[in-house]
Amino acid sequence: MSDIASPAPMRRLQLDPVTIFGLAVLAVLVATAVLAPWISPYGPTDINPAARLQPPSGEHWLGTDRIGRDVLTRALHGGRISLTVGFLVGIAVLCVGVVLGLLAGSVRWLDGLIMRVIDGIMAMPAVLVGVAMVVMWGGGLWALLIAIGIPSLPDTVRLTRSLALSIRTEPYVEAARMGGTRLPMLLWRHFIPNALAPLIVIGTYVGANAIVAESLLSFLGVGMPPEMPSWGNMIAEGRLAFQIAPWGVFVPALFLTATVLAVNLVGDGLRDSTDPLRLKSD
Amino acid sequence: MISFLLRRALATVPVIAIVMLAVFLVVHLGGSDPARIIAGDSAGAAEVETLREALGLNRPLPIQFLDWAGNTLRGDLGSSLFYGTPVVDMISVRIGPTIALAIGTLLFAVVLGVPMGTFAAVTAGRWPDKLLMGVASIGFSLPIFIVAYTLVYWLALVPGWFPVQGFTPPQTDFGQFLRGMTLPIITLGAFYMSLFARVSRAAVLDMLKEDFVRTARAKGATPLRVLTAHALRCAAVPIITIIGSSFAGLLGGVVVTETLFNIPGLGRLVTEAILKRDFPIIQGVILVTALIYIFVNMVVDMIYALLDPRIRQ
Numbered sequence: 001m002s003d004i005a006s007p008a009p010m011r012r013l014q015l016d017p018v019t020i021f022g023l024a025v026l027a028v029l030v031a032t033a034v035l036a037p038w039i040s041p042y043g044p045t046d047i048n049p050a051a052r053l054q055p056p057s058g059e060h061w062l063g064t065d066r067i068g069r070d071v072l073t074r075a076l077h078g079g080r081i082s083l084t085v086g087f088l089v090g091i092a093v094l095c096v097g098v099v100l101g102l103l104a105g106s107v108r109w110l111d112g113l114i115m116r117v118i119d120g121i122m123a124m125p126a127v128l129v130g131v132a133m134v135v136m137w138g139g140g141l142w143a144l145l146i147a148i149g150i151p152s153l154p155d156t157v158r159l160t161r162s163l164a165l166s167i168r169t170e171p172y173v174e175a176a177r178m179g180g181t182r183l184p185m186l187l188w189r190h191f192i193p194n195a196l197a198p199l200i201v202i203g204t205y206v207g208a209n210a211i212v213a214e215s216l217l218s219f220l221g222v223g224m225p226p227e228m229p230s231w232g233n234m235i236a237e238g239r240l241a242f243q244i245a246p247w248g249v250f251v252p253a254l255f256l257t258a259t260v261l262a263v264n265l266v267g268d269g270l271r272d273s274t275d276p277l278r279l280k281s282d
Numbered sequence: 283m284i285s286f287l288l289r290r291a292l293a294t295v296p297v298i299a300i301v302m303l304a305v306f307l308v309v310h311l312g313g314s315d316p317a318r319i320i321a322g323d324s325a326g327a328a329e330v331e332t333l334r335e336a337l338g339l340n341r342p343l344p345i346q347f348l349d350w351a352g353n354t355l356r357g358d359l360g361s362s363l364f365y366g367t368p369v370v371d372m373i374s375v376r377i378g379p380t381i382a383l384a385i386g387t388l389l390f391a392v393v394l395g396v397p398m399g400t401f402a403a404v405t406a407g408r409w410p411d412k413l414l415m416g417v418a419s420i421g422f423s424l425p426i427f428i429v430a431y432t433l434v435y436w437l438a439l440v441p442g443w444f445p446v447q448g449f450t451p452p453q454t455d456f457g458q459f460l461r462g463m464t465l466p467i468i469t470l471g472a473f474y475m476s477l478f479a480r481v482s483r484a485a486v487l488d489m490l491k492e493d494f495v496r497t498a499r500a501k502g503a504t505p506l507r508v509l510t511a512h513a514l515r516c517a518a519v520p521i522i523t524i525i526g527s528s529f530a531g532l533l534g535g536v537v538v539t540e541t542l543f544n545i546p547g548l549g550r551l552v553t554e555a556i557l558k559r560d561f562p563i564i565q566g567v568i569l570v571t572a573l574i575y576i577f578v579n580m581v582v583d584m585i586y587a588l589l590d591p592r593i594r595q
């Protein structure tokens with residue numbers, strides 16, 4: 001973290017070129033994912049046995065896979081899955097994490113309990129817990145989303161708790177409490193404005209992690225159903241023909257990389273330009 | 283000091299209890315019925331019911347938990363549903379490659395990442411800092427797949443310098459073992475190198491602003507001595523914290539890396555168990571990795587106490 005003073009509130013949304021680049025990449029990825037059925041002449045599950053393992057060409061810009069499906073088309077459709085997962089998990093983790101963090105930061109007897117649970121979650125490798133949950137809970141989209149979301153709770157809970165603890169001792173909050181302001185109003189007036197920026201930043205990292213986690217679980221065979229063109233599924237399938245058709249692995253992997261890099265760049269940019277407390281100073 | 287060590291060791295007890303409860307609940311609160319999985323798809327309802335009774339799965343959950351926890355604490359992690367061998371034995375056969383990969387990755391990441399971050403902090407704001415932190419922020423975002431397949435393609439498949447996949451035990455052929463571990467270690471290590479570089483930079487930068495560093499400079503200590511004897515020594519605390527707390531993720535990353543490179547470690551054991559829904563294995567591996575994590579972090583906290591006497595109080 002640089003030792004430059006935090007920007008004044010008025011300059012908050014001045015983003016540096018790198019962040020704008022990240023936003024632009026993200027916008028292109030979202031647009032191509034949304035418009036995938038109209039961009040590509042092929043369907044994501046259209047099989048063409050005559051055109052198996054074709055290298056990139058005018059017809060198939062990024063080649064075809066083992067059963068002749070168009071790799072670019074599948075990667076674009078994979079973006080729909082990944083971006084949806086990232087967005088849903090990001091929002092859900094923020095909501096649950098904020099509630100737990102506020103409880104831990106304001107109800108004394110719950111604090112120890114919640115924080116020990118968080119320690120427990122941090123001790124278990126996320127990928128393994130995800131695998132166990134999906135295997136035992138019989139798969140399905142909800143099991144997958146929960147399996148991806150729970151391991152990313154600790155950061156949000158810890159951040160919210162520390163914000164709650166630091167804000168409640170601020171003189172203006174004590175004054176408001178003594179003046180009889182009720183809890184919902186306190187949260188609305190004092191917690192939300194202070195916490196919103198760092199929480200959005202954490203949310204972007206949670207979203208990026210969720211996208212990676214989905215691809216890892218799909219790759220291991222416990223993520224999206226195998227017929228769905230998720231990037232992890234594509235990589236798992238593509239590696240079977242990696243020596244002949246490396247594009248089957250590299251294309252979805254590059255899409256995944258671009259997405260995660262873009263989301264992280266946006267997160268870093270937002271952090272640097274909004275974070276007056278410099279909470280994540282790494 | 284002794285009392286600090288004891289208190290720190292005792293503090294692991296609730297966390298271990300919660301991890302055990304979580305692992306138990308994942309298996310028993312899910313939609314699927316362990317007896318159903320064990321009996322197989324062809325079994326009838328009566329067969330499943332008999333099996334449920336035989337396994338004690340019809341007892342109240344708290345009783346089942348205490349029973350299971352008692353066995354676990356005695357070192358009995360149950361048996362594989364498919365092979366019938368004790369899970370403890372299967373884990374002890376497979377843990378070697380996993381430990382080798384984890385330690386190799388950690389060494390790689392620390393040896394490269396910490397100097398990277400330190401150098402970036404010393405040159406803060408100038409081009410070496412920007413270059414190194416650019417590399418770190420890319421390394422931080424690169425999914426494991428892209429690193430793995432890029433390395434495999436350009437260093438193994440095309441020139442044949444490294445094996446594409448597989449594992450040679452070190453006692454068979456140590457050179458071949460190292461060659462086989464190189465690509466998996468870089469694959470998994472790229473992320474942790476970047477993480478450690480970022481944290482080290484922030485930690486050293488904070489220390490360089492401290493009064494005692496200014497005092498050391500004023501006394502005429504050379505820049506190298508200021509850095510090593512004063513700044514780095516204090517920056518070690520946050521750096522060691524992040525190394526300890528990244529251990530759980532590291533062990534999770536090992537699962538995927540082992541699958542990518544066909545290394546017969548704990549990760550492969552889990553992926554094989556997934557296909558057969560062999561949940562005692564998955565449960566056992568999660569427990570063992572969580573215990574390793576809890577132990578490592580306990581040791582890390584004890585190292586702090588040695589480094590920084592204020593923590594002992």
